[in-house]
Amino acid sequence: MTRVPAKGGVRPRFRPVLLSGVAGAALLAGLVTTAEAQTMPGAAAPPAQTDEISLDSITVVSTLTGIKTVDTLGAVSVLRPEDFQLLMADQTSDLFLGMSGVTAIQNGNSQQTSINIRGLQDFGRVAVFVDGARQNFTQLGHANAAGSFFLEPALLAGVDVFRGPASNIYGSGAIGGVVTFRTKDVDDILKPGQTWGVEGTGEIGSNGPMGFGSAFGAAHIGQNVDLFWGGTYRKASDYVDGNGDDVPGTAYDTWTGIAKATFRPADFHEIKLTGLNYNSTYTTSNDVPTPTLTQYGTQVINQTLTASYNYDNPGDNLFSWRSNVYWNRVQQDQVKVAGTPSTITGAIGNPRTFTIDTTGFDANNTSRFDVGGVRNAVTLGGEYFHDDVSNIDNYGFGDGYNPSGERNVGGAFVQWQGNYSSWLEAIAAVRYDSYSLNGEGTSNSDSRVSPKATVGITPFSWFTVYATYAEAFRAPTVTETLVSGAHPPAIPIVTCPDGSFGTFCFMPNPDLAPEVGKNKEIGVNIKYDDLFVKGDKIRLKANVYRNDVSDYIELVQYGRTRFGTTAYAQYQNISSAKLTGFELESMYDTGLWFVGVNGTITNGENTSNGQPLSSVMPDNIATTLGVRLWDNKLTASVRWVAVAAMEDLPVGAVYDPTPAFNLVSLYLGYAPSENALASFSVENLLNEQYTQYQQFLPSAGITFKGSLTIKFGDGYLSALSPTTLAAK
Secondary structure (H helix, E strand, C coil), X not given: CCCCCCCCCCCCCCCCCCCCCCXXXXXXXXXXXXXXXXXXXXXXXXXXXXXXXXXHCEECCCCCCCEEHHHCCCCEEEECXXXXXHHCCCCHHHHHCCCCCEEEECCCCCCCEEEEECCECCCCCEEEEECCEECCECCCCCCCCCCEECCCHHHEEEEEEEECHHHHHHCCCCCCEEEEEEXXXXXXXXXXXXXXXXXXXXXXXXXXXXXXXEEEEEEECCCCEEEEEEEEEEEECCCECCCCCECCCCCEEEEEEEEEEEECCCCCEEEEEXXXXXXXXXXXXXXXXXXXCCEEEEEEEEEEEEEEEEEECCCCCCCEEEEEEEEEEEEEEEEEEECCCECCCECCCCEEEEEEEEEEEEEXXXXXXXXXXXXXXXXXXXXXXXXXXEEECCCCCHHHHCCCXXXXXXXXXXXXXXXXXXXXXXXXXXXXXXXXXXXXXXXXEEEEEEEEEEEEEEEECCEEEEEEEEEEEECCCHHHHHXXXXXXXXXXXXXXXXXXXXXXXXXXXXXXXXXXXXEEEEEEEEEEECCCCCCCEEEEEEEEEEEEEEEEEEEEEEEECCCCCEEEEEEEEEEEEEEEEEEEEEEEECCCEEEEEEEEEEEEEECCCCEECCCCCCCEEEEEEEEEECCCCEEEEEEEEEECCECCCCCCCCCCCECCEEEEEEEEEEEEECCEEEEEEEECCCCCCXXXXXXXXCCCCCEEEEEEEEEEECCCCCCCCHHHHHHC
16 A cells, blocks of 8 residues: 555745745836737746745645636635745734734734734634634633634644635635634645654744743654654743833743544545644733732643544546535633722632634545536535533623633535636535534524526636625624623622623623625636746736625614613614725745735725725725745845724724825745755834724834744655656
């Protein structure tokens, strides 16, 4: 039995490559006008380009079948190891800064990250997966995002993002989109022919200061068993902002461990077992830290176990099977360490715990056949997950905001994908979703069928235009449905139906209906080689969309007490929310130099009252310019992210308006060999003082970082034939 490698090939490590980006509309017009010109007369050929730029990477997030990102008939963005090198991210949120249509929210005094896609966030509107395991943690509070995850960026080898309800086949609830993270594995460490290898990284940062170290190992045991293991440790002190002021509460201490085992019991069959442990400690609060503000000493443990079975035989058109079963637990233990005693937060030394266990599975199979000149792929699949929420606060109101309960969500779909000749592609899908939840004496359930249809036309080999209509369904969460009881302090301003009294009452809503997103989208894909000089490449994806979300769920305050204050708060369905936008992502790469610009424009409106949606993020544009020298051993780049002011907020918004800001970063990487990489970066070069929208702490000022990565192993095996290496 021979070892069957993963699809997509093995890339040499530390190859400099363009960070995923977008070219502006004016540049696009010029490029398209001259597209038939091919190479400019007299232009010198650039160095040979062997790199794969990001939009050429294979992704499965759009259709669950492998396709180049630039060819997907949808708004898809990817990050690969070469992109991570240019970003030098300390926080997972750093990976998404400037990505089209995507914003990651992470306050400086917390390690939890939340994703906003096209103005939708919280409560699973964006489905997040790590190695196939759903991340459903929610801790509702005055300043906490209602849906977040905990992840160390140094563990990652790939990120795929699909924006909009067209991602509905990938998971229940994704009316905003899907984000899938893939952690490192054997092929991210070993070169073709190696049987074992080790990778180690050390990094230091000036603002904090910050120190980081990681070590990963991988081995082939025979031809059909792979082992991977490793861990990371990151520690930072409080950073200073652009004004040079210390920002208290921004220190943290995080370590992770990961292990994987892959078995191939027969040709084309693969079983993979993965274990991931994340442990972070820090001090957090619900507002800007002050000597009298409530603060919590926090420890978060995020544990994930997954087991997958895949069968993929290129010679078998009937079966291409992928399946995964998983368990994920997030437990956040907090102890009050500062602040005055109260019935909301308890006294100093009082503990509270927020825990969610999510178990689930998903499976799908693709069959391929040709009929009448049409190449067909039919995918059948389904998923199920169970959330068990257990929150305990015996001294305050933490479990009042976050009630305990259970939720079951399941779905099944069928998708047809057809290609005629090289100029027509069509996708049609239908998904059935259902859910039930119960707890605190309240229960709820519902189901729905959601359709999807896409048509793409390629009149020229380098140009594709597509149109999509897609619906998606999001089940209400335990918190939205079951939150109830009097909000402290316990003074008799209002008496609740359960007999408790306080300043106002949270009311459960057993009749809460699920949200439904209905998205219309038109997009173009452009890919052209040898445009101006031999070997250059342009890749571009652009789209406009409108997403109408019916039965949109918001926390509504209503009723008056005898003192004239609000009496009740309840999650209710509003008639509709409308989100519109424009996104552009492209890159131009000659091999010697590269340029790209990301652009996002988003608008959102509560159509029931004409007010803007507070969840919509500010418009932004991100520009990257870089050069490769010394036979591609040296890469230098500069990145500029311009974020617009956020001032158009609804009446009574809980978030403060934010001014515009500009971030400039520099990167320099030197790879003397494929086994070593020295990197240096300057972040916030202009030392800008800024606070990102929906965050209450100012971000870090100018920061210098340096890192060194070394790999070593046993070298190449002469026993491997050229045919085997080519197949890999």
